[in-house]
Amino acid sequence: MTNCFRILSLLLLLCTSCSSGNKLHVVLNDGFGVDEGDEVELNNVKIGTIDAIHFTKDYKICLTLTIDESVKIPADSKCFFLINVLEIEPGKSQRFLTEKDTLFAVQENNYPVNELIDKVSDFIDSSRPVRNQDTIIEQLNELNTEVHKLNEKIRPKGK
Structure with a gap:
């Protein structure tokens, strides 16, 4: 029984240490052109992907992102959606976004x-x-x- 517990503990430890990245959310007013699998970039360097798209209670678009764990995004960062890319413009805050934080897009799909x-x-x-x-x-x-x-x-x- 003890060996079984040790094996299960080891498997749990391996699964949690191999997580693919931090989950963040971005809320957009318009989902035009947004697709699951689109890239997330910080200063034009890929740092993650859009994993899921769903509606908020007030019918805005909420994107679930997976961001590389090594990337720390300042809490006052801004983001906007270009064609097939969610671009994050880093802020200057000393506080960083944590797992499951939400960014609100300041400019999305406003390109005419x-x-x-x-x-x-x-x-x-x-x-x-x-x-x-x-x-x-x-x-x-x-x-x-x-x-x-x-x-x-x-x-x-x-x-």
Whole structure:
């Protein structure tokens, strides 16, 4: 009986020491494009994955993340969802998120994809028939400016 208890204790110890990472939660207003298995990044380095997606009581989207145990995320960190990636921007707090803490996304899926599609469509439509080279270059510059504006809406300045 004692050997059986020792074996069970050893198995329990092995199972708990081999956990794949810390579980955190992120709450989003919009789940557009979010899928289980998507990467979680900190400063553009993969640190985990999205394990599960479910609704909160008030129908917001709650993501369950598994984060590499070696990564310590400051409690005042911010996060936002880009296409297939949940990006965490580290804060400066000396307190770190612990198992089962929740982050609330400050900016998620606010990128106006339809605006970008409309701008590209307008550019394509205005290029038929092909106009002179100066007009095309001017339109490309305008499109580039619009893409930069949209990118600033996606990512905070300084990123």
